[in-house]
Amino acid sequence: MKFFSPRKPAANTEKKKKSLLREWIDAVVFAVIVATLIRTFLFEAFVIPSPSMEQTLLVNDYIFVSKVSYGPRIPNTPLAIPFTNATMPFFVGVKPYSTAVKWPFMRLPGFGKPKRNDVIVFNLPIGDSVLLNKKGEEVDYYHELYKERYLLDVRPVDKRATWIKRCIGLPGDTITIRDAMISVNGQPQVLPPTSELKYVIIDNSCKTLPDSLRKALRIDSNFYQFYADSTKTLYNLTAEASEKLRKMGYRMEVFLSTEKDRRMFPYDTMYAWNRDHYGPVYVPKKGDVVQLTNENIGLYTRIIASYEGNKLDTTKGRILINGVPASSYKFKMNYYWMMGDNRHNSEDSRYWGFLPEDHIVGKASLIWLSVGPGNIRWRRMLHFIQ
Numbered sequence: 001m002k003f004f005s006p007r008k009p010a011a012n013t014e015k016k017k018k019s020l021l022r023e024w025i026d027a028v029v030f031a032v033i034v035a036t037l038i039r040t041f042l043f044e045a046f047v048i049p050s051p052s053m054e055q056t057l058l059v060n061d062y063i064f065v066s067k068v069s070y071g072p073r074i075p076n077t078p079l080a081i082p083f084t085n086a087t088m089p090f091f092v093g094v095k096p097y098s099t100a101v102k103w104p105f106m107r108l109p110g111f112g113k114p115k116r117n118d119v120i121v122f123n124l125p126i127g128d129s130v131l132l133n134k135k136g137e138e139v140d141y142y143h144e145l146y147k148e149r150y151l152l153d154v155r156p157v158d159k160r161a162t163w164i165k166r167c168i169g170l171p172g173d174t175i176t177i178r179d180a181m182i183s184v185n186g187q188p189q190v191l192p193p194t195s196e197l198k199y200v201i202i203d204n205s206c207k208t209l210p211d212s213l214r215k216a217l218r219i220d221s222n223f224y225q226f227y228a229d230s231t232k233t234l235y236n237l238t239a240e241a242s243e244k245l246r247k248m249g250y251r252m253e254v255f256l257s258t259e260k261d262r263r264m265f266p267y268d269t270m271y272a273w274n275r276d277h278y279g280p281v282y283v284p285k286k287g288d289v290v291q292l293t294n295e296n297i298g299l300y301t302r303i304i305a306s307y308e309g310n311k312l313d314t315t316k317g318r319i320l321i322n323g324v325p326a327s328s329y330k331f332k333m334n335y336y337w338m339m340g341d342n343r344h345n346s347e348d349s350r351y352w353g354f355l356p357e358d359h360i361v362g363k364a365s366l367i368w369l370s371v372g373p374g375n376i377r378w379r380r381m382l383h384f385i386q
Contacts, residue, residue, distance in 0.1 A: 035082070035083075036082045036083075039083075040067070040072060040075065041067055041068075041072040041108070042066075042067055042072070043064050043066050043068075044065050044067065044361070045062065045063070045064055046063050046065055047060060047061070047062050048060065048061040048063065048164065051236075051342055052164075052340035052345060052346035052347065052348070053119070053164060053165070053166070053341045053346075054196055054236065054342045054345075055194040055195075055196060055218065055238055055341070056119065056166075056192060056194040056195070056386070057119075057164070057364075057367070058372070058380070060371040061367050061370045062368055062369040062370065062371075063365070063366060063385065064364075064365050064366045064368055065121045065361060065362040065364050065365065066364075066365045067110075067362045068110050068111055069110055069111050069362060070111075070112065070113060070114055070360060070362060070363060071107040071108045071110025072107070072108050072362075073105070073106070073107050073108075073158070073360070073361070074103055074106040075103065076102055076104075076105070076157050076158040076159075077097045077098065077099060077101070077103075077158060077159060078101055079097060079098040079101050080097035080159075081096040081097070084096035084097070086155055086161070099156065102156065114167050114170070114336060114360065115170075116167055116168065116169075117166060117168075117192070118166070118363055119165075119363070119364040119385050119386075120164070120165065120338065120361075120362070120364065121162055121164045121360075121361040121362055121364055122162070122163060122165075122338070122359045122360050122361055123159075123161065123162060123163075123361060124161045124163050124352070124359075125160075125302075125306075125307070125352060125355060125356060125359055157359055160359070162361060165338035165340050165349075166192070166340070166341055167336055167337070168182060168189070168338065168349075169184060169336060169337030170283065170336065171284065171334040171336070173337065174279070174280050174281070174282050175278075175279050175280065175283060176279040177276060177350075178276075178277060179256060179277070180254055180256060180276040180343060180344075182339075191239060192341055192386070193239065194238060195342070195343060196236040196237060196238055196341065196342045196344070196345075197236070197237065197239075197255075197344055198234055198235070198236055198237075198255045198345070199234070199235055199236075199237045199242055199253065199255060200233070200234055200252065200254075200255040201233050201234075201235065201245075201250055201251070201252045202252065202253070208233055209233075209235070209245075209250075217237075217241045217244060219235055219236070219237060219241060236344065255344070256276045256277075257275050257276045258274075259274060260274060261273065263351055264278065264350055264351065265350060265353040266298035266299050266353065267298070268298040270295060271298075273350075275343070275344065275350055278350055281299065283335055283336065283337050284303060284331040284333075284335045284354065285331065285334055285335070286331055286332065286333055287330065287331065288330070288331050289328050289329065289330045289331075290331070291327065292319050292326055292327055292329055294314075294317060294319070297314055299353075300329065301314070302353060302354075303331070303335070303354060303356075307333065307356045307358075308331070308332045308333065310322055311323065333356050333357050333358065334356075335354040335356055335357065336354065336357070337355070364385045365384065365385060366382065366383070366384055366385065367380050367382070367384075367385060368381065370383075
């Protein structure tokens with residue numbers, strides 16, 4: 001008597017071969033998933049759009065930004081189309097992400113924390129609300145006068161514009177700028193050798209520098225005449241270039257701002273600051289307590305109300321936080337002070353204030369490609385960023 005018998009093979013049990021289209025789809029999906037994981041947790045590629053970091057970074061330098069240096073940041077908006085940021089090409093007002101799921105700030109462990117003089121990529125803190133024109137391009141603040149022609153786009157942190165600057169102040173530092181020279185906690189700081197300042201060349205016999213000399217010293221050819229008599233010309237120069245010109249007999253000095261600049265953070269008439277004379281200003285540290293007064297509340301208004309989510313009321317000379325009178329405030333996050341190496345041509349913390357730790361994307365690590373006007377800058381390729 002047989003209880004078991006060999007099972008007969010079923011007909012057509014051979015595995016069906018995938019079609020060429022299916023193989024391509026599988027390969028693309030796999031590649032997108034892997035690339036997204038690398039971009040989120042390991043490193044991401046960026047291109048330098050402006051001269052604010054010259055001569056450290058030049059326009060059209062292509063760089064890799066390490067996410068593991070400070071720890072990868074978990075996305076605030078995980079439901080998003082891969083490789084997009086805040087807008088969809090050709091679809092004005094259509095967001096490539098959903099806010100149906102929003103995660104709080106969390107950063108995985110990394111190799112360390114931001115250090116002074118690190119070059120850091122971050123989401124612009126004041127980029128939480130922008131105006132878009134009909135092409136979906138960001139519009140500057142003054143176009144608010146024409147709101148009926150623009151779309152208001154309110155963005156989560158990880159979808160704000162990405163900028164790159166050098167970290168000058170760490171949490172707990174006090175920053176002072178005098179005659180364009182920076183002091184941190186009372187200690188003068190040395191400019192990076194690739195940093196630029198604007199110099200005025202005063203020479204009645206030389207209106208402009210010869211092209212050959214500008215090329216030899218790698219001086220930006222974009223200059224402009226300062227006075228109507230055409231005897232003073234401004235150039236962005238590194239310390240090395242300025243010293244070489246002095247040895248050649250050129251008379252020159254740093255072109256310093258002397259007038260109060262209302263564009264300076266915190267945009268308060270009480271502070272007679274400009275790009276070259278600024279501070280002292282304290283950079284908030286998590287857990288520190290600051291005494292609040294009507295004189296200093298402007299420095300911390302955005303931190304209290306926007307970055308740390310409190311309701312702030314400063315009307316009638318009172319300071320109310322979440323409806324309660326407040327004479328002090330305890331910071332919930334660490335903050336940083338960022339500045340461009342092209343010190344006289346950089347919109348940085350002097351103009352928009354403190355950088356919250358949850359806005360930091362990663363550390364700029366490597367220039368992998370550099371494209372100049374009409375040529376590749378071979379000498380800059382595979383160059384580590386200092």
